[in-house]
Amino acid sequence: MITNQVKQKFIEIVGSENYFDSKTERLVYSYDATPNFQSMPDAVIVPSNKDDVASIVKLCNAYHIPIVPRGSGTNLCAGTCPTEGGLVIIFTRMNQILEIDEENLTVTVQPGVITQDLINAVEQRGLFYPPDPSSMKISTIGGNINENSGGLRGLKYGVTRDYVLALEAVLPNGDIIQTGGKLAKDVAGYDLTRLFVGSEGTLCVITEATLKLIPMPETKKTMLALYEDLEAAARTVSSIIANRIIPTTLEFLDQPTLEVVEDFAKIGLPTDVKAVLLIEQDGTADIVEHDMEKIRTICLKEQAKSVQIAKTTEEAAALTAARRAALSALARLKPTTILEDATVPRSEIAKMVKAINEIAEKYNVKICTFGHAGDGNLHPTVPTDARNEEEMERVEKAFEEIFARAIELGGTITGEHGVGVMKAPYLEWKLGSAGISAMKAIKEAFDPNNIMNPGKVFAKETRKRVVVSK
Amino acid sequence: MTTSKEKQIIHDQFKEKMDYDELLNCMRCGFCLPSCPTYIESGLKESHSPRGRIALMKAVVDGIIEPDEDVERTLELCLGCRACEPVCPSGVKYGHLLEEARDIINQNKKHSLPAKVIRKTVFEGLFPHPNRMKFATSLLGFYQRSGIQKIAQKSGVMRLFPETMATMEKVLPKAPTLKEMKNRPEFLEAYGKRNKRVAFFSGCLMDTMFLETNNATTKLLQLAGCDIVIPKQQTCCGALHGHSGEKASAKELAKRNIQAFEELEVDYIITNAGGCGAFLVDYDHLLNKDPEWRERAEAFATKIKDVSSILVEMNFFKKPLKLTPQVITYQDSCHLRNVQGTYFEPRTLLKSIEGVTYVEMKEADRCCGSAGIYNIVESEMSMQILDHKMVNAKATNAKTIVTANPGCLLQMKLGIEREGLSHSVRAIHIVDLLLEAVETASLTTSGNVINLNEDKNDIGLTS
Ligand SMILES: Cc1cc2nc3c(=O)[nH]c(=O)nc-3n(C[C@H](O)[C@H](O)[C@H](O)COP(=O)(O)OP(=O)(O)OC[C@H]3O[C@@H](n4cnc5c(N)ncnc54)[C@H](O)[C@@H]3O)c2cc1C
Numbered sequence: 001m002i003t004n005q006v007k008q009k010f011i012e013i014v015g016s017e018n019y020f021d022s023k024t025e026r027l028v029y030s031y032d033a034t035p036n037f038q039s040m041p042d043a044v045i046v047p048s049n050k051d052d053v054a055s056i057v058k059l060c061n062a063y064h065i066p067i068v069p070r071g072s073g074t075n076l077c078a079g080t081c082p083t084e085g086g087l088v089i090i091f092t093r094m095n096q097i098l099e100i101d102e103e104n105l106t107v108t109v110q111p112g113v114i115t116q117d118l119i120n121a122v123e124q125r126g127l128f129y130p131p132d133p134s135s136m137k138i139s140t141i142g143g144n145i146n147e148n149s150g151g152l153r154g155l156k157y158g159v160t161r162d163y164v165l166a167l168e169a170v171l172p173n174g175d176i177i178q179t180g181g182k183l184a185k186d187v188a189g190y191d192l193t194r195l196f197v198g199s200e201g202t203l204c205v206i207t208e209a210t211l212k213l214i215p216m217p218e219t220k221k222t223m224l225a226l227y228e229d230l231e232a233a234a235r236t237v238s239s240i241i242a243n244r245i246i247p248t249t250l251e252f253l254d255q256p257t258l259e260v261v262e263d264f265a266k267i268g269l270p271t272d273v274k275a276v277l278l279i280e281q282d283g284t285a286d287i288v289e290h291d292m293e294k295i296r297t298i299c300l301k302e303q304a305k306s307v308q309i310a311k312t313t314e315e316a317a318a319l320t321a322a323r324r325a326a327l328s329a330l331a332r333l334k335p336t337t338i339l340e341d342a343t344v345p346r347s348e349i350a351k352m353v354k355a356i357n358e359i360a361e362k363y364n365v366k367i368c369t370f371g372h373a374g375d376g377n378l379h380p381t382v383p384t385d386a387r388n389e390e391e392m393e394r395v396e397k398a399f400e401e402i403f404a405r406a407i408e409l410g411g412t413i414t415g416e417h418g419v420g421v422m423k424a425p426y427l428e429w430k431l432g433s434a435g436i437s438a439m440k441a442i443k444e445a446f447d448p449n450n451i452m453n454p455g456k457v458f459a460k461e462t463r464k465r466v467v468v469s470k
Numbered sequence: 471m472t473t474s475k476e477k478q479i480i481h482d483q484f485k486e487k488m489d490y491d492e493l494l495n496c497m498r499c500g501f502c503l504p505s506c507p508t509y510i511e512s513g514l515k516e517s518h519s520p521r522g523r524i525a526l527m528k529a530v531v532d533g534i535i536e537p538d539e540d541v542e543r544t545l546e547l548c549l550g551c552r553a554c555e556p557v558c559p560s561g562v563k564y565g566h567l568l569e570e571a572r573d574i575i576n577q578n579k580k581h582s583l584p585a586k587v588i589r590k591t592v593f594e595g596l597f598p599h600p601n602r603m604k605f606a607t608s609l610l611g612f613y614q615r616s617g618i619q620k621i622a623q624k625s626g627v628m629r630l631f632p633e634t635m636a637t638m639e640k641v642l643p644k645a646p647t648l649k650e651m652k653n654r655p656e657f658l659e660a661y662g663k664r665n666k667r668v669a670f671f672s673g674c675l676m677d678t679m680f681l682e683t684n685n686a687t688t689k690l691l692q693l694a695g696c697d698i699v700i701p702k703q704q705t706c707c708g709a710l711h712g713h714s715g716e717k718a719s720a721k722e723l724a725k726r727n728i729q730a731f732e733e734l735e736v737d738y739i740i741t742n743a744g745g746c747g748a749f750l751v752d753y754d755h756l757l758n759k760d761p762e763w764r765e766r767a768e769a770f771a772t773k774i775k776d777v778s779s780i781l782v783e784m785n786f787f788k789k790p791l792k793l794t795p796q797v798i799t800y801q802d803s804c805h806l807r808n809v810q811g812t813y814f815e816p817r818t819l820l821k822s823i824e825g826v827t828y829v830e831m832k833e834a835d836r837c838c839g840s841a842g843i844y845n846i847v848e849s850e851m852s853m854q855i856l857d858h859k860m861v862n863a864k865a866t867n868a869k870t871i872v873t874a875n876p877g878c879l880l881q882m883k884l885g886i887e888r889e890g891l892s893h894s895v896r897a898i899h900i901v902d903l904l905l906e907a908v909e910t911a912s913l914t915t916s917g918n919v920i921n922l923n924e925d926k927n928d929i930g931l932t933s
Pocket residue numbers: 032033068069070071072073074075076079080091111132133134135138139140141142143144145146147148149150151152200201202204205206207327328416417453498499500
């Protein structure tokens with residue numbers, strides 16, 4: 001609850017044109033890209049600088065008002081769904097690229113910068129920022145950092161964590177701190193930068209970030225390998241890695257996914273095969289040439305039906321763009337689309353793909369699978385209908401079993417989408433109770449009043465995924 | 471104010487009529503956000519984004535919120551440009567959702583008396599009646615020719631009107647006389663060899679205020695080798711009605727048009743206004759719950775083709791086309807591009823004109839803010855969008871801005887006027903420009919202008 005008196009104080013900080021609490025404005029921040037979660041915040045606020053953020057956070061701390069920092073709300077774990085009401089903080093006015101430092105190869109940005117805008121800006125200077133979540137046209141850097149997002153290039157270049165050098169953050173008590181710096185080496189004290197990356201808005205509000213850039217690779221080639229057999233495709237993934245080749249991108253799409261993606265993108269994707277691998281390699285021309293040739297041989301050896309290399313950069317770009325649309329395109333199939341994020345060591349990809357198919361059969365649900373196969377990160381996705389309670393129950397059970405299986409194979413419950421509310425019930429499977437306690441201790445130390453994105457990451461008694469409240 | 475009784479009725483009708491599957495089909499990925507002009511111009515407010523609007527419509531159905539003024543406002547401020555549709559990987563038919571929602575709200579809200587009178591005049595009294603349209607246009611022509619316009623402009627009386635309207639008054643084309651408008655023949659024969667038989671959807675505004683453009687269109691079609699039928703019984707397409715929450719009238723008009731065109735045995739029905747074309751293509755959706763009309767509407771809709779599309783199909787761009795050297799840019803008609811998917815055809819035609827340097831405008835596919843009567847009723851947002859557009863238009867250094875829809879044409883003229891560029895930059899409909907290019911080419915090749923009004927004896931051009 002935000003009383004009138006507190007509301008006035010918020011308005012004093014940002015002005016009435018940046019504070020909203022009409023039903024309409026609250027409703028449009030009651031959801032994110034996670035299916036079936038919705039809950040109204042009490043108000044929405046749009047600060048324009050770190051000092052305003054600090055004042056806002058202090059007020060919230062004093063009055064125990066929950067804070068939900070929100071980028072573009074594209075996360076898939078209900079991380080920005082205000083399940084306990086409170087104040088949603090938006091960063092659309094903090095969306096400046098502050099500096100591109102060509103000497104230190106860094107870029108400093110405000111949290112509201114759109115990932116794609118950042119990538120475009122640095123690429124214009126011949127520099128490369130590799131993390132490229134499929135949502136990059138919409139997602140913000142603040143969101144990427146807090147979910148530790150990965151992307152199509154994660155296999156070779158790693159995820160957001162690997163590129164965050166320094167952060168400016170407002171702690172729940174209103175203190176503004178600086179972590180890290182433009183340094184290649186820095187071992188002074190606890191690594192708070194890494195702690196904040198992936199903290200899902202539960203520890204602090206990020207107000208600025210300095211990110212590492214690398215030189216732009218000279219060339220790039222894109223390949224599509226077609227398979228009549230799902231598991232053969234999965235085996236190829238392990239085989240490529242085992243042969244000590246690390247492609248930039250190694251994506252897996254099964255037939256149902258191919259069909260919907262083609263339906264949207266209309267670029268002539270093959271829809272009559274059981275699976276495809278989308279493979280990219282970048283680097284100097286001779287290395288790319290050499291690796292692609294080796295990869296082609298491996299694909300064919302693992303029974304690829306055919307291997308095609310994109311002839312033009314446009315063709316290659318169309319292929320990756322189409323892959324990025326996979327999730328939303330799957331939403332064409334049924335009213336509700338539930339996507340998961342199970343991840344296994346890449347040597348276990350074939351086993352996991354097989355397990356997913358068996359589980360789908362066992363619970364009689366349709367599961368379409370695609371994902372960043374190269375880093376073991378699969379997105380089994382179920383097209384379903386939230387109104388069909390009986391089926392939803394089977395879906396839930398199937399996912400439970402998928403997570404259990406992933407952990408058995410040495411994997412995890414989420415590779416890049418975060419825990420949020422969606423995965424909270426399963427976190428303990430992965431961490432054990434001691435692991436949870438350690439994390440809770442950290443949370444309590446930073447945020448004794450539990451105002452920062454409460455209800456996320458740590459599970460409550462209930463396991464229900466469906467929350468709708470007014 | 472919306473009374474609580476009105477809200478209740480609107481809520482009930484939302485529950486009853488909104489396509490819930492389509493609402494659920496939006497998985498809230500946000501892929502549509504960067505394409506939405508109102509989202510961008512509002513300073514990235516989710517409530518003015520497609521994802522937000524869909525969420526609001528769904529929330530009304532779900533009973534989570536009431537359809538209050540704020541909800542109405544977000545729906546009103548939508549341009550209906552449908553830029554959110556082609557980028558949506560889930561294939562959400564946003565335009566249909568919007569149309570239904572607006573219809574429900576409008577039919578159940580008591581408008582203020584002046585608004586009622588205006589709506590009734592425009593939607594019932596004027597647009598559906600070709601003769602009245604002609605008469606009204608001829609009044610405008612009288613106003614322009616008689617000298618009253620000059621007096622009005624000098625006296626400053628126009629300053630009493632909202633800024634958009636005052637400027638609009640300056641940029642309106644010279645209205646044709648009643649006689650010119652009444653001279654429309656019902657059949658025109660192809661010049662030279664006949665390759666196709668088409669029908670022409672002449673429209674209401676296009677056949678009055680933009681008569682010249684319509685004449686240019688038929689001329690081009692004749693040159694391309696089309697026999698043209700222009701049925702007299704056709705009427706306004708109903709787009710204005712459909713987009714403004716007057717669905718019932720839109721359906722009536724649709725039925726009249728389907729009847730007018732259905733027995734003509736033509737290959738295509740040609741349109742030259744992106745907005746009309748998109749609405750005509752959607753007739754099958756408009757009438758999909760009407761068993762008697764559904765199939766007839768489908769048959770009609772599949773025949774709709776934009777003029778630039780047929781010209782490309784008939785290789786018109788290979789004909790001699792020439793203009794004095796100039797930089798040209800093209801502003802997409804939202805509906806032509808986002809609904810009919812026609813965007814490379816106009817560009818192909820323009821690039822094929824000798825003398826033309828074609829420069830693509832940044833964000834050419836973004837709405838110019840015209841959007842039916844949006845620029846009058848939502849003047850502030852419209853002008854903000856237009857100013858943004860003009861920055862991109864100016865950056866091309868084009869002397870000619872080409873459009874494919876009367877609304878966009880007027881809006882671009884408005885933009886040119888607002889920027890004080892009317893002496894150096896012009897906006898023109900693509901068919902008018904093409905005709906100009908045909909004439910210039912024939913002038914330089916044969917040494918004399920072909921008199922295109924002398925009909926079919928001038929077959930030299932088509933060879
Ligand atoms: C179609 C689609 C494809 C996707 N593809 C990928 C993919 O390939 N890889 C991947 O990793 N993810 C993917 N995602 C998930 C999602 O896009 C990412 O998690 C993304 O990083 C979220 O960014 P956002 O700006 O939308 O953040 P939001 O969703 O708004 O927020 C995410 C989290 O960050 C917190 N947060 C945001 N800003 C701040 C801040 N300034 N300070 C503190 N906390 C903050 C929020 O509280 C929340 O917990 C995809 C999502 C969709 C819908």
